[in-house]
Amino acid sequence: MKGKMKNRLSLFATMATFILPMISASATASTNVIVMISDGASFGAWDAADLYEYGTTCASPYFGSEWSKYLMTTYPLNTSSTPTGSMTPMVGYDPSRAWGLASYNTSSGYLHQNAADSAAAGTALSTGQKTYNNAINWSNLNAPIMPTLPELAKANGKVVGTISSVQWSHATPAAFSDAHDVSRNNYEAIANDMLNGNVMDVIMGAGNPDYTNNGTLKTSGQDYKYVGGQTVWNQLNTDTHPNDWKSIQTKSEFEALANGDLSILNGKTRLVGTAQVATTLQQARSGYSHTDTVFSDPFNVSVPSLVTMTLAALNVLQHLDNGNGIFLQIEGGAVDWAAHANQTSRLVEEQLDFNNAVKAVINWIENNGGWENNLLIVTTDHGNSMPSGESSNIIPHERISRDNINAGTYTSSNPNGVRWWSGNHTNELVPLFARGYGADRFAALVDGIDSNFDLYYSDWAAMGFNGCYIDNTDVFVVASSVIPEPATVVILGLGSVLMLVRKKQ
Template sequence: MADTTPAAKNVILLISDGAGVGTWDAASYFQHGELGQQAYDDFPVQGYMTTYPLTTSSTPTFDEGGVDGQALGYDFTKVWNAAPAEGMFGEYPAAFEGYEYLRENVTDSAAAGTALSTGVKTYNNAISYDNNGNKLMNIGDYVVEAGKALGVVTSVQWSHATPAAFAAHNESRNDYASISKEMIESGQASVIMGGGHPFYDANGEFRIPTSPDDYNYVGGAETFMEVMSGNTDYSFIDSMAQFEALADGSYTLADGEKILGTFRNGSTLQQGRDEGAGMLDSMPELSTMAEGALNVLGQNDEGFFLMVEGGAVDWAAHANDLERILEEQIAFNQTVESVVNWVETNSSWDETMVVVTTDHGNGLLLGPDATTDAFQPVQNNGAGNLPGVSWHTGNHTNELVPLWAKGAGSELLADAATRIDPGLGNYAYREMGYTYLDNTDVFDAAYAAMGLGAKDVAEVPTPEDAGCGWKFQPEADLLAA
């Protein structure tokens, strides 16, 4: 009989929102002048993941998934089609049929976040809701029910789609006021950190709120005043000094103290600042917030689940802004380093699983001549030099995205997919093999690794395509098969 003993006391999921394959490559080239130097590059579990939603509808379609009756999915024979495509895709040359396929029927961060947090594919716009309009149990619900701690950290507003999917429930990701109010009033998460501060603009400059909308990301004016007055379950912090004290251990935490950290910016840590502005030195680093969150969550003897999001990678991709996406992805990479250091200093790989991935691609970032040279990889111009790139959309993509994992229970991810895409050899990370899993498998692996009990199948149905297995398969082995 298989050993069903829970393997992971803690699970840390790091999501670089909107980071397609080219984003990871470009940041490594700029940082190191080569691939293979990131903290996650030596993780033993490596491969790729699908991101497509159940349906691209923005409201429940009641079991009618897909588009026009056609189920959504990932078809590598369509992805790598290098037949020329005529015309334009908005402002971008259509270029190749494969590009056209990858730009169609894409997920949003709400459906993608919900798949990762609940194991259920759903409609775009859903925050832990299924396609029948039913509320779903997410990993945060299960973790807290089991006596463990939950934390969500992001570089954008903390009620945005990805953190919300792990700590809230709503039929619409755009209902920020209700989402943030739920996150505060439920007290589910022991740590909530991100932006959306109503008293600061995107440059971190103080402002006087002039509209109720200025409080949308923090639960509304009345709820936010309750937070600032200390009348909720949370201790409120917002200064860089407080975030740094929480990270370096000089902040005195009471037993069971919960932290709601809203850094002094209405938008993002850095990405949303004015064009031409230098880096904002009043903002904490994403790595600092992650370290502080780990110090809070680590007090729970039963363990914890932490989601850390580099949320503004996606925003830079939407803008096709190479310099800003490099800033954001490098900040994310540094956060992974900090998390690895925390595990090796304060925990161990025998009790903690770390997963590094994204929720979807964005921008279809390829090499400089990829309009005429199909799937040309990003060009390495050496450390400190902007890589050679071209953008092929200003929106999300249906490309497979990378995933790395290490630690207790990570073998569950290695066992989660045997699906093969031979075209993955076109990517610069060729050593990562040709195999992939589904995004719903991330929830399943975390749930099983933490021993969270029997799932309610009525609330958390198993997708038809879940359960495929995945093990690293070197190119030589695949070609010999």
Template sequence: MTNRERIAERVAFHKPEINKAKYVILLIGDGMGYWHVDALRRYLNVARTNMESLRYFGYMTTFMRNSTGEGGLSGEYWDAPSELGSYDPNLGGYTPWQIQPVPAYVDEGATDSAAAGSALANGHKTVKYALNVVPKPEGYPADEAFTVKYYPTIVDFAEAKGMATGVVTSVPFSHATPAAFIAKTQYRKNYGEIARQMIFSNLDVIMGAGHPYYDDNGKPREANFYYWSTNKGPYINDEDGETLYEKVVNGARGRVFVEEKSDFEDLADGDGLFHGGPMPKRVFGLAQVANTLQANRNIDDGDPSDDWKVGGQAFISKVPSLETMTKATLEVLEQDEDGFFVMIEGGAIDWASHANNMTRMLEEIIDFDKSVKAVIDWVNDPTNGSNWNNTLVVVVADHETGHLQPLNVTGDEVIKEQCWGVNCEGWHHHTNSLVPIYAQGVCARALAAKYDGDIKDNTYIFKVMYQAIQRGCYTPILPE
């Protein structure tokens, strides 16, 4: 029988099935552009990274609604919120790689993580610094609480279906990207209000940095509740941050509080037990570090000569990796018979890119890519009920950071030949570049670029996740 005849037989006797996603796993490399992934591949000197092993590849725009860019310092902090931003492929490229070096054009109209995260989470564009805000022409006062209409997020829809939910990040748990999937507020730096909303939400797992009692090197410090209490406007009093922290430590909303590396590892080890007893159904994991798991560290290991290398400076030994957090989260969430949605963020890729620090960027994207591998391994594990017919895995960036340029070297030369910005003068901000999409599983085919210039928008990620959960997609029969 010829291959054509075999295909015809399958079409004739096998009716296409509609599969829904019981498990949806979204991984966001914050600030991770196409050339960031290329740099990772070249540094590791491999044919493809873990994220590139996913079946479908595409790319998307990240622009937001118009804003003043003033950062919510006073009054109404956006203008013309009813007008969309834009991306011109004639100037920026029909693919992320078409125009090399990456043109200066992409410096115009860049989003921030709040607007970009909101678009991924709810399927609508919003303005800079806002989390899930429904825009209106005259804007909203930045300093008035609860005067705004908000969009529901994919977490809201997943929970309505009875699914467990979680957010995981390598930066503070209340930072813009994890916040975008649950919190609703005009200003991304309302950390007290965001923390309160997250803590008292139905999220089953919250993991990240932002520990008030540890510094960027994982050393004890005087308490700092910045990511728990700072607000713009009359939300909760700033001094309530300590109260929120104490509620978390004492198991608010039934979440078991973990902070030591060994606790994260115990959750992640796959034996179905936690300290010899049952696995908790809900967890709040707060790594013992201030801003980032590793990116902001500055440790004197006695040998500064190799600090420029990946891992050349000693890592903080008492902090879990994002990979470990990812494994721990999957072990906790898989207990829910109705499935789950989780967002896992490599947040410090962005922080390192803002600094134009290739070494730290590579450390962060390596950990992120290992987290992708952990997810792939989990889906392929025959013991937990997941497979590619009931699971959707999507890997994206919320935007590109640093205007990283393509390189033609491998290994440590990637660090030595780093080039950020036009003419390598260094860019430390977000850009409006196209960013990559890697996906596999239920409805993932919709995210593929079917031809050069088949550009998706970041709002489309939400729509595909929603489709996968609510209605499902036909399983393709013909070769793809």
């Protein structure tokens, strides 16, 4: 009897030791999860950048056949700016009302109603819960929503970053942090939530109180709210913040990190980078006119690009990673700002910077574990103003051409420019591109099919957008399912079995 038991245990041990290497082989590295958000990018924003760079639409790398592609709804729970106390959805997306000129070209048109703001949309992406506009990880029942993807990532041992081309305490980077606030406008409190918790390891963006939108030094009128107040700003810049932050500001510091020189960390375990510019890296610099061409206004020379920030953040996170992987949110935040202002040339510039950041991430992934160990999601949080061709007479609208972009923005005196249908957020479907570990999980989450989509976006349809749409909350569903994987639990389980077997033997 004893011998029989021993044989059985030995057999089990043999099986276990045989299985373990197989499991381990598919889990040699922990999964990295990277979410990239081009804020406020209607289809026209993606089209315009690709037309400018490639001469044709649907040419960016994420249109490749290896990518999962879905349309996505972005509407909030309701359009209140404060909690209303009910979890009943008040708005939605109805494909039967979304198409046709009336939906587009008046401020009362269907797609101009019920849009999300970046706070509610960011919260939905980061927590899987819809809420009122203005909420930063805050529910319509007036309570914090937890966990956010960064909180979940940190609980699973990952290192966590959030970076943006606008103020780092702005709605999208804040939603992808451990900040929880009833209003996105409480910037100082949000910044301090991000700095004082134990979740964030890397924060980067604009919002520097000491600089103008042109990157020149301010001598008066400094506004410290985006960086947590004057006292906190002073602590950061004297390396005395109690939460061990290393603060950087200069372009050369961002570039050093992007080039792999991490000596500036000097033993610090957290890094906050606040570029030397007020609100956006480039979009809010002076000199814009509606007849500008792309890159016609000189760039601010003293700030990093989103690409540089992206590489810097990846290098720091990789340096801090203890083997459980990284979570990083990267926002092209000023795409939205250019859209609000109907700035065609700057929309293209901002989307190009975002696309370059995507390319940098793709390259990084292919050199750091490959797609089986990384999940990359590229999307936007909502549409904005639906930039399109110059004609208002084609239903539902004419697509942007390269000639439109060269002409700038449509005005009565500039009739060949890109036409903008509003200066506000819109409720049309938006694209989502996903590739890597777990990207196939979106397939189970499709909510419906917009059967008109391919009539107007046949080029997008040809690249795999077949009208199926998911919801923005599904980004949380998929990313949160991937964050604890691959197979950490399974390995621990097998490890326990082995230990048990060995003990009994």
